[in-house]
Amino acid sequence: MKYSKQVSLQTHNSFSVHSLCPVMFFPENEEDLCQLTKVLPKSFYILGEGSNTLFVGGESPVIIKPNFRGIKITETLENYIVQVGCSENWHQLVCFCIERGINGLENLALIPGSVGAAPVQNIGAYGVELADFCTSVKWFDFATDKLQLINAEECKFAYRESIFKHSLKNTGIITEVELTFSKSWQPILTYPGLNKLPANVSTQEVMQKVIGLRTSKLPDPEHKPNAGSFFKNPVVDLNFFKLLSDKFGEMPHYPQKNGNIKLAAGWLIDQAGLKGIRQGGVGVHDKQALVLVNFESKKGQDIVNLAAYVQQKVFEKFNIKLRPEVRIVLSEGEVNFQTNDLITSGCS
Ligand SMILES: Cc1cc2nc3c(=O)[nH]c(=O)nc-3n(C[C@H](O)[C@H](O)[C@H](O)COP(=O)(O)OP(=O)(O)OC[C@H]3O[C@@H](n4cnc5c(N)ncnc54)[C@H](O)[C@@H]3O)c2cc1C
Known part of the structure; x- marks a missing residue:
């Protein structure tokens, strides 16, 4: 498994604060994860892109930065099913889906961070949240060294909440997220800023509106x-x-x-x-x-x-x-x- 020692975290967190990480592990397959459980210290932190993380103090704990890539699409008569590696970038996934006519994520455009972190706080914006599409996550459990599926109900999604912040915290890693999108798409335009768009608006137009609203309000x-x-x-x-x-x-x-x-x-x-x-x-x-x-x-x-x-x-x-x-x-x-x-x- 790849790892680096004495890593400066300044470019690994969106607050751009300094902290030194003693060891950063980059597991990229199941074998790496099994190896990781053998060397895992008591304190560690799983890091995506660090856009919801504040490091405090000169030194961080050991960091696990998973590197699971890939997007797989399957379809049924009614739905698209998209399985995404945890280390893919969230906004790039949104663009990838919209470009292929897979609609639903447009209101969640431009949220920074990785796909693997999205279920942790059930990301949400403009009247839509991850829980509206997430059907399961693939989870590597440190106690059993096994991958398992956790379905949406078991994820216990709520407003900025999930089981991954509570009983499953630090007990494993999300390696993949499965999202299901209905082929009969209806735009969600309830939120102020979107509610003046016409009912026949395209997904692209909703996404561009969301991007415009976000860039005008939120600092880059x-x-x-x-x-x-x-x-x-x-x-x-x-x-x-x-x-x-x-x-x-x-x-x-x-x-x-x-x-x-x-x-x-x-x-x-x-x-x-x-x-x-x-x-x-x-x-x-x-x-x-x-x-x-x-x-x-x-x-x-x-x-x-x-x-x-x-x-x-x-x-x-x-x-x-x-x-x-x-x-x-x-x-x-x-x-x-x-x-x-x-x-x-x-x-x-
Ligand atoms: C400008 C800006 C705007 C934002 N707007 C929104 C918004 O509109 N809505 C919203 O919900 N959030 C928003 N956020 C917060 C942030 O984008 C999300 O929380 C995002 O999901 C964080 O992703 P990350 O990969 O950077 O997570 P990190 O900060 O790296 O990690 C966040 C949490 O997830 C855990 N984690 C990360 N990857 C994994 C994994 N593979 N397995 C298990 N646990 C993992 C970490 O341990 C940590 O607890 C915004 C942030 C910024 C900077």
């Missing part, structure tokens, strides 16, 4: 290093929502199937007066307050400190605790992000 990590939404949109119960709207007036909100209400974290951050603030070379983006940007820091810790400040201010104003979407990785591995445990300096 190439120029302003970031990891997209830093926090998840909080979900509150109806009673609490009523109290909030009595106090703060009309606020963006999205009723959920179970009666709860999803709020817009970016709006809460903006209302807390934090849009555009800067501290320690990092800041809250001036157009989209949900995005934290690394302007000129080398340290993940600076971003953690800012995130903690944002959490504190939003909590003071709304009594809501924002939870991060981004994975925080210390030398001892991924941690559950309680910023208060990680702050090393104040933020004003």
